[in-house]
Amino acid sequence: MNIQQELRDAARKLLAEGGVDQIIGWSSGSLPMSSTPLFAATKEEADDLIFDATCGSNLTVYFTKDRRQIARDGKKSGVVVKGCDARSIVLNLKENQIKRDDVVIIGVPCDGIIDRSKVEDKTGGREVLEFSDNGKNISVKGRGFDIDIPRTEVLSDSCISCVHPDAGMSDIFIGEPRGEQKTKDQYLSVEQFEELSAEERWERTKQEYSKCIRCYACRNVCPSCYCNECFVDQNDPQWIGKTLDLSDTIIFHVIRNLHVAGRCVECGSCERACPMDIRLLLLNRKVAKEVAERFGMETGVDPDAKPAMSDFREGEKQDFIMG
Amino acid sequence: MNDWQPKILAILCTWCSYAGADLAGVSRIQYPPNIRVVKVPCSGRVDPLFIMKSLQSGYDGILVSGCHPGDCHYMSGNFVARRRFAVLKPLLEFIGIEPDRVQFSWVSAGEGERFAQVVTKVTEDVKKLGPAKRLVKQV
Amino acid sequence: MIRLEKDGFKNFIEELIAEYAVFAPVMKDGKHMFGNISSVEDIDSSRLNTEMSPKEIFFPHSEVLFEYDEDGIRVADGEKKPIAVWGMRGCDARSLRMLDKVFGGDGERPDNIKFEDPYWERRYGDSLIFSVACNEPLSTCFCNWFDSGPHDSAGADIFVVDIGDAFLMDAVSGKGEEFLKGLSGSGKASEKDKKKAAVIAEEAVSLLGKKTDLGELNDKLKGLFHKPIWDSVSAKCVNCGACSFTCSTCHCFDIQDESRKGRGKRVRIWDACMFPIFTKEASGHNPRSLSKERVRQRVMHKYSYFVDNHGEFLCTGCGRCISVCPVNLDIREVIREVLAS
Numbered sequence: 097m098n099i100q101q102e103l104r105d106a107a108r109k110l111l112a113e114g115g116v117d118q119i120i121g122w123s124s125g126s127l128p129m130s131s132t133p134l135f136a137a138t139k140e141e142a143d144d145l146i147f148d149a150t151c152g153s154n155l156t157v158y159f160t161k162d163r164r165q166i167a168r169d170g171k172k173s174g175v176v177v178k179g180c181d182a183r184s185i186v187l188n189l190k191e192n193q194i195k196r197d198d199v200v201i202i203g204v205p206c207d208g209i210i211d212r213s214k215v216e217d218k219t220g221g222r223e224v225l226e227f228s229d230n231g232k233n234i235s236v237k238g239r240g241f242d243i244d245i246p247r248t249e250v251l252s253d254s255c256i257s258c259v260h261p262d263a264g265m266s267d268i269f270i271g272e273p274r275g276e277q278k279t280k281d282q283y284l285s286v287e288q289f290e291e292l293s294a295e296e297r298w299e300r301t302k303q304e305y306s307k308c309i310r311c312y313a314c315r316n317v318c319p320s321c322y323c324n325e326c327f328v329d330q331n332d333p334q335w336i337g338k339t340l341d342l343s344d345t346i347i348f349h350v351i352r353n354l355h356v357a358g359r360c361v362e363c364g365s366c367e368r369a370c371p372m373d374i375r376l377l378l379l380n381r382k383v384a385k386e387v388a389e390r391f392g393m394e395t396g397v398d399p400d401a402k403p404a405m406s407d408f409r410e411g412e413k414q415d416f417i418m419g
Numbered sequence: 420m421n422d423w424q425p426k427i428l429a430i431l432c433t434w435c436s437y438a439g440a441d442l443a444g445v446s447r448i449q450y451p452p453n454i455r456v457v458k459v460p461c462s463g464r465v466d467p468l469f470i471m472k473s474l475q476s477g478y479d480g481i482l483v484s485g486c487h488p489g490d491c492h493y494m495s496g497n498f499v500a501r502r503r504f505a506v507l508k509p510l511l512e513f514i515g516i517e518p519d520r521v522q523f524s525w526v527s528a529g530e531g532e533r534f535a536q537v538v539t540k541v542t543e544d545v546k547k548l549g550p551a552k553r554l555v556k557q558v
Numbered sequence: 559m560i561r562l563e564k565d566g567f568k569n570f571i572e573e574l575i576a577e578y579a580v581f582a583p584v585m586k587d588g589k590h591m592f593g594n595i596s597s598v599e600d601i602d603s604s605r606l607n608t609e610m611s612p613k614e615i616f617f618p619h620s621e622v623l624f625e626y627d628e629d630g631i632r633v634a635d636g637e638k639k640p641i642a643v644w645g646m647r648g649c650d651a652r653s654l655r656m657l658d659k660v661f662g663g664d665g666e667r668p669d670n671i672k673f674e675d676p677y678w679e680r681r682y683g684d685s686l687i688f689s690v691a692c693n694e695p696l697s698t699c700f701c702n703w704f705d706s707g708p709h710d711s712a713g714a715d716i717f718v719v720d721i722g723d724a725f726l727m728d729a730v731s732g733k734g735e736e737f738l739k740g741l742s743g744s745g746k747a748s749e750k751d752k753k754k755a756a757v758i759a760e761e762a763v764s765l766l767g768k769k770t771d772l773g774e775l776n777d778k779l780k781g782l783f784h785k786p787i788w789d790s791v792s793a794k795c796v797n798c799g800a801c802s803f804t805c806s807t808c809h810c811f812d813i814q815d816e817s818r819k820g821r822g823k824r825v826r827i828w829d830a831c832m833f834p835i836f837t838k839e840a841s842g843h844n845p846r847s848l849s850k851e852r853v854r855q856r857v858m859h860k861y862s863y864f865v866d867n868h869g870e871f872l873c874t875g876c877g878r879c880i881s882v883c884p885v886n887l888d889i890r891e892v893i894r895e896v897l898a899s
């Protein structure tokens with residue numbers, strides 16, 4: 097039985113007898129190579145559930161922010177989660193954004209999510225009209241082209257060095273767990289960037305972030321960014337300007353990264369959401385690396401651990417303090 | 420360029436480092452006049468946004484100083500702050516901000532001498548870097 | 559109708575650049591958008607629709623309205639040369655006409671107040687727009703819903719069809735006619751050329767999806783304001799500004815002062831009804847505090863209020879919001895859902 101059918105059956109069962117009001121999952125999107133969030137409240141709707149390499153959005157976001165009226169407030173929701181998404185659930189449970197009793201976690205094993213912008217680069221911008229994925233290659237067709245691309249070349253940055261592809265915390269697990277991935281290269285992109293001179297790093301930072309149009313899609317799809325009022329939206333005092341001034345833009349991103357320090361699960365939703373294809377994860381990864389090396393923590397992996405930035409050890413390394 | 424004097428913002432916790440600065444003053448210990456002091460209740464009050472904002476408005480250097488670990492008036496304020504700075508500092512370096520622009524120290528109320536040394540060191544470091552440009556906003 | 563050989567294109571663009579500040583689709587840091595070009599090599603026509611809409615040429619994301627200091631107020635100078643845009647798509651050319659109803663002086667307004675935004679006017683007022691017909695529309699294109707199509711010349715000064723070895727150009731406005739008169743290196747289009755263009759147009763139309771009749775849309779929407787439909791329509795929206803900022807017709811803005819001691823500037827900055835702060839009042843109260851209220855506003859403004867005020871939908875069917883939305887909230891599905899309710 098394929099995982100999709102298993103998923104639908106589980107969802108039907110939860111809706112029928114599990115006391116669950118809705119299943120939050122993905123269904124096919126309106127475009128080729130896309131998926132869209134689905135809030136299935138009936139058995140028929142549950143038959144639209146899918147899980148494949150297009151199911152990138154981290155659905156935990158529907159438990160937070162003002163979207164919470166959808167998933168919370170007296171409703172019991174089943175939610176389908178990949179490895180990274182499950183870590184978001186763990187974090188949000190710890191931070192009291194979700195009540196454990198309000199959620200049934202349906203875990204799936206993940207083979208990585210396709211980054212549409214990488215596929216577009218491969219097709220030279222020509223529109224993809226058909227898409228399929230055999231687990232090793234994806235094939236994309238459009239007017240005047242029909243190409244196979246190795247998956248590894250179009251996977252999201254977040255998935256290239258993913259360590260926890262299976263939902264770590266789940267009530268129901270669908271399919272075969274892939275197990276923890278041993279990767280030496282978890283922080284490869286960070287290390288490569290660190291090698292560059294300060295001058296060069298600044299040039300790259302400028303180049304990347306000057307593309308930002310301040311649409312906040314990155315922030316809004318992030319399940320860790322749930323402040324009732326984000327610091328960029330505060331206007332009394334107004335902390336940062338709203339124009340495309342580069343220093344304002346960079347400050348927005350640096351502070352957002354610090355706000356999700358020890359709370360980012362590296363799901364890559366922000367990067368995939370960005371309409372300007374800014375390689376946002378590099379900074380998240382850098383922060384994750386510091387958090388891991390300094391505090392020995394990974395977000396949302398240990399359900400009992402406090403989030404890194406609200407915790408401390410007295411004897412911690414403080415090499416950055418003036419001697 | 421030789422007579423260029425950097426502007427440095429010193430964010431000091433009221434219980435230790437500010438008192439240390441005070442002691443340096445009453446003991447008439449000399450240190451460079453480049454710092455502008457902002458007093459905060461605790462280093463734990465220092466939001467990274469304060470630091471970014473100061474860089475943006477043209478400070479050439481930032482010094483944040485609080486009580487030594489274990490001496491925080493509020494028990495754990497500086498421990499929490501330390502984690503924050505431990506991530507902020509490498510992140511700023513990562514995006515290409517010069518490491519010496521933003522510095523952190525622990526100075527107690529009894530360390531007037533040390534306060535002077537810290538300020539001297541930070542001033543010299545920042546002088547070597549020259550005026551800040553990278554995050555400065557032109558209005 | 560005029561025929562310009564592709565061999566003569568380089569020359570044509572050079573002549574254009576001599577007289578105008580020329581904008582055309584370019585690839586900038588991997589993104590396809592309109593940019594000020596300095597030679598024909600800068601043009602990149604590899605994609606049909608630019609990812610950012612050309613509204614930013616005339617209505618930039620952040621625009622300094624004026625600067626001030628102790629000596630007084632200064633308004634920044636406009637472009638020295640008039641603007642010409644090569645490679646605009648029909649939908650985008652039409653979007654400028656819509657925006658002109660808001661910012662331009664000639665717009666019909668229900669209140670009969672004439673207002674002309676000088677910053678818009680000095681760019682759009684004497685601009686020259688070359689619409690290049692779409693020979694291969696995308697699956698996200700739905701211009702046909704708005705009684706337009708891939709070979710619609712509306713909104714252009716000069717309408718261009720790419721017939722392979724040459725461009726056929728037709729004047730649509732007086733300005734366009736004037737320009738074509740003085741154009742060197744071109745000949746008259748032959749009957750054969752015209753036939754070829756007609757075949758291409760027919761093919762292009764056939765590639766579009768099925769048209770939905772929008773005749774009832776405004777009336778439907780009027781009755782739906784308080785209905786629960788907005789709960790389901792908005793459920794997946796995360797209220798970012800991606801759709802509004804890439805949209806060719808969204809035009810809401812904020813005005814802020816950025817000042818330092820003794821000097822400052824007043825800036826106009828894109829804003830979006832999707833952001834909670836957009837409607838937040840000084841008291842702290844927000845009349846559109848919920849996601850669904852903001853989604854409703856976006857839909858209502860485009861397909862009802864603007865129709866009441868200016869006689870047409872504030873949407874061209876360019877499809878940018880569809881391809882950019884991180885949760886695939888497809889505006890076509892919203893419209894269909896509204897019509898079906």
Ligand code: SF4
Nearest residue numbers: 318360361363364366
């Ligand atoms: S910051 Fe980006 S990668 Fe991290 S949790 Fe948020 S959306 Fe996911």
Ligand code: SF4
Nearest residue numbers: 308309311312314370
């Ligand atoms: S999604 Fe991209 S363009 Fe939008 S605010 Fe985030 S980084 Fe900027």
Ligand code: SF4
Nearest residue numbers: 795796797798801883
């Ligand atoms: S419709 Fe899509 S792009 Fe627009 S605000 Fe909602 S989530 Fe963002």
Ligand code: SF4
Nearest residue numbers: 805873874876877879
């Ligand atoms: S609403 Fe969407 S389709 Fe309509 S003009 Fe705006 S971006 Fe284009």
